[in-house]
Amino acid sequence: MDGYKRIPTAAGSLGEALALGRAFWQLTKPRVVALLVLTAWVGMMLATTGLPDFARMLVASLGIAMVSGAAAAFNHVLDHKIDARMARTRLRPLPSGRLSGAQALGFACALAAAGFVLLLVEVNALTAWLTLAGLFGYAVVYTVFLKRATPQNIVIGGVAGALPPVLGWTAMTGTVGAEAWLLMMIVFTWTPPHFWALAIHRVEDYRRAGLPMLPVTHGIEFTRTLVLLYTVLLLAVCLLPYLVGMSGPFYLAGSLALNLRFLHHAWRLKFAPRADTAIRTFRFSITHLMLLFLVLLADHYL
Numbered sequence: 001m002d003g004y005k006r007i008p009t010a011a012g013s014l015g016e017a018l019a020l021g022r023a024f025w026q027l028t029k030p031r032v033v034a035l036l037v038l039t040a041w042v043g044m045m046l047a048t049t050g051l052p053d054f055a056r057m058l059v060a061s062l063g064i065a066m067v068s069g070a071a072a073a074f075n076h077v078l079d080h081k082i083d084a085r086m087a088r089t090r091l092r093p094l095p096s097g098r099l100s101g102a103q104a105l106g107f108a109c110a111l112a113a114a115g116f117v118l119l120l121v122e123v124n125a126l127t128a129w130l131t132l133a134g135l136f137g138y139a140v141v142y143t144v145f146l147k148r149a150t151p152q153n154i155v156i157g158g159v160a161g162a163l164p165p166v167l168g169w170t171a172m173t174g175t176v177g178a179e180a181w182l183l184m185m186i187v188f189t190w191t192p193p194h195f196w197a198l199a200i201h202r203v204e205d206y207r208r209a210g211l212p213m214l215p216v217t218h219g220i221e222f223t224r225t226l227v228l229l230y231t232v233l234l235l236a237v238c239l240l241p242y243l244v245g246m247s248g249p250f251y252l253a254g255s256l257a258l259n260l261r262f263l264h265h266a267w268r269l270k271f272a273p274r275a276d277t278a279i280r281t282f283r284f285s286i287t288h289l290m291l292l293f294l295v296l297l298a299d300h301y302l
């Protein structure tokens with residue numbers, strides 16, 4: 001009502017502070033970062049014989065999570081106009097006006113700097129610089145250039161998201177082992193079917209936003225074919241840890257079960273799709289990667 005001013009109360013300002021905290025938290029894409037950290041843990045544990053140094057693991061995970069969260073926050077800042085045009089993203093903190101661009105940018109810079117310094121001082125320089133390269137790969141190479149330029153954006157940009165197992169490995173050993181590159185290849189091959197399944201489901205969003213995602217540029221049918229082919233490739237890549245003697249029969253069985261399930265989703269998406277097949281395939285991709293890395297971990301200690 002005109003003439004009446006809202007009187008700030010303690011409960012009101014606590015509510016506002018919590019909402020602000022929630023908005024900053026959302027900027028970091030916490031569920032994505034949680035899965036990235038799980039893949040880094042597997043890198044850390046597979047690099048170590050016997051029990052790892054838990055204190056080192058904790059600090060390294062925190063540093064990797066902070067820099068990855070900062071990368072996600074930069075992505076929110078750089079993409080706020082695109083995000084405002086898509087139904088899936090229009091309620092994010094920046095397009096909805098819950099945070100200003102300056103607040104989000106300041107948060108991203110502070111988080112990136114703190115995470116980088118933590119890794120540099122408490123872990124090692126190789127891990128700190130490689131993690132920063134991951135941030136640059138995602139926030140600049142993918143978000144600023146590739147995302148707007150080519151339907152291969154997520155294939156090339158996938159390198160950044162696939163880095164954490166390598167970061168975990170270097171955090172514990174100070175060097176990059178061949179096995180770490182193998183783990184990276186798994187996440188790299190997994191990324192296209194993960195993303196394209198979602199892009200098929202959200203094709204109208206991407207068309208409206210003017211982004212050259214594969215289903216927009218090459219059509220849904222072609223994208224379904226590539227999802228299927230990448231899941232076949234993923235099955236083959238996931239055999240490598242067993243074939244090179246890095247993992248045992250428990251991993252082989254778990255990996256085959258998960259990859260055959262993923263293949264089944266992709267097959268259905270190509271040959272017998274229903275309205276929800278693409279989104280179910282996307283959701284399964286997340287379960288797949290999480291369980292696959294847990295199986296790698298369990299196999300290591302069996």
Ligand code: HEM
Nearest residue numbers: 031032035036039088154157158161162187191195198286
């Ligand atoms: C360039 C590579 C990638 C692209 C383009 C991509 C794209 C996406 C998109 C668009 C979403 C939907 C987010 C939303 O609904 O707000 C998503 C969700 C997700 N992605 Fe990816 N992704 C990539 C790599 C990764 C990697 C490497 C991981 C983890 C290892 C990952 C884990 C997840 C998880 C856990 C979710 C669900 C998030 C939630 O429910 O809040 N993604 N991804």
Ligand SMILES: CC(C)=CCC/C(C)=C/CC/C(C)=C/COP(=O)(O)OP(=O)(O)O
Nearest residue numbers: 032067068071072131134135138160161163
């Ligand atoms: C090691 C390191 C620092 C890596 C950073 C990796 C990182 C945070 C990857 C996130 C991958 C992801 C969610 C991409 C989606 O971006 P999008 O812009 O296509 O999706 P959106 O529309 O949901 O924002």
